[in-house]
Amino acid sequence: MCCGLAALLGILVHVSVTDQTVGEARDHALDRLAETTEAFEAGDRLPPGAGVDLAGLPAELRTLAAGGQRGTMVGTGDPYPTMWAAGPVSGGRTLAVRVDYAQGVRTIEGLDRAILGSSALAIGVTLLVGAFAVTRVTRRLHSTAQVARRISAGDLDARVGDPRAGGTPIEGARAGGTSTRGRAGPQDEVAAVAGALDTMASSLQNKLLSEQRFTADVAHELRTPLTGLHAAAELLPPGRPTELVRDRVAALRTLTEDLLEISRLDARSERAEVDAVRLGAVAERVVRAADSGTGLRTEVRVVRDAVVETDQRRLERVLGNLVANAHRHGRGPVTLTVDGGVITVRDHGDGYPEYLLGHGPQRFRTEGGARGHGLGLTIAVGQAGVLGARLVFANGVGGGAVAVLTLAGS
Structure with a gap:
């Protein structure tokens, strides 16, 4: 013009x-x-x-x-x-x-x-x-x-922090405090959008933190009575009712421990203890522990073994959850393949549901009447993040679910 x-x-x-x-x-x-x-x-x-x-x-x-x-x-x-x-x-x-x-x-x-x-x-x-x-x-x-x-x-810690967005609340995710940014100048349309985004992120972060604290508190409160209930179940006389009680108590304890682990992952308080780990040996150990006493069989294929710097306990937790999920929700044969720093777990069932491929695992959500609480894959993703690894879910060309874990530096 x-x-x-x-x-x-x-x-x-x-x-x-x-x-x-x-x-x-x-x-x-x-x-x-x-x-x-x-x-x-x-x-x-x-x-x-x-x-x-x-x-x-x-x-x-x-x-x-x-x-x-x-x-x-x-x-x-x-x-x-x-x-x-x-x-x-x-x-x-x-x-x-x-x-x-x-x-x-x-x-x-x-x-x-x-x-x-x-x-x-x-x-x-x-x-x-x-x-x-x-x-x-x-x-x-x-x-x-x-x-x-x-x-x-x-x-959720990301903020625009536009100096022109005067009066925008900046809320700390860790300290839980709230401070107000003073008005540095006249507010324009871009500053209004930035301030609204920061306010929305702060509000969403506070709500998620509240839910995480609630989950952690519930899990902690359940832990003590469940410990006593487990001890009492061990004193019951042998029989079918006793086996049912012990089985349900064990399931409740596992669920409580998973909730506590998820709450720690959400709080980002977990830290990896890095050591040199041979992946082939870890894969064999995970499969033995998963198949022991269950009658299940998982095939281990080591295409190319490797020694990587990672946290062995967390790596075994991730692989164990992936193998357990493959047996629980898929069909055999289940294979765990090690190719350098890339580990693949595949079954030959119906594959992952669309919501999981699009948005990742969601807690307490399963489809098709499948057993479980949907926490195994959630924990696997969280522990992979602590390791600095990348966990990708996909469906195989010939059918079945495929989980690919790529360790840091691979």
């Missing part, structure tokens, strides 16, 4: 000044023609630049004068800019005068140069200012979008 306005103003000034300059030159030429006509009729000597049927007179102007009219015209074939004026005289001849028009042409050319220079300067300054202003806005919007993506990925 600024460039268009500058061009329009330049054109208007050019047309106006050109009309004025040409008009003044024409008036001067007509005045000279009137003076020359009086001198011609009085028989006086004609002034320089005037004469009858002068050479170089434009044909259009000669025709106009022959028709009994007076007129003016800028010459085109003259060695220098000339304004011609002509009119009829006795005998069907044409009386003409020519006036130097070079000054008018120089005036118009100088004006055009000034218009072009000022327009270019104005457009350049406008573009620079506009680019600077737009770049600042787009940079802030890009930063806000990046923070929104980080929050969507689970980083």
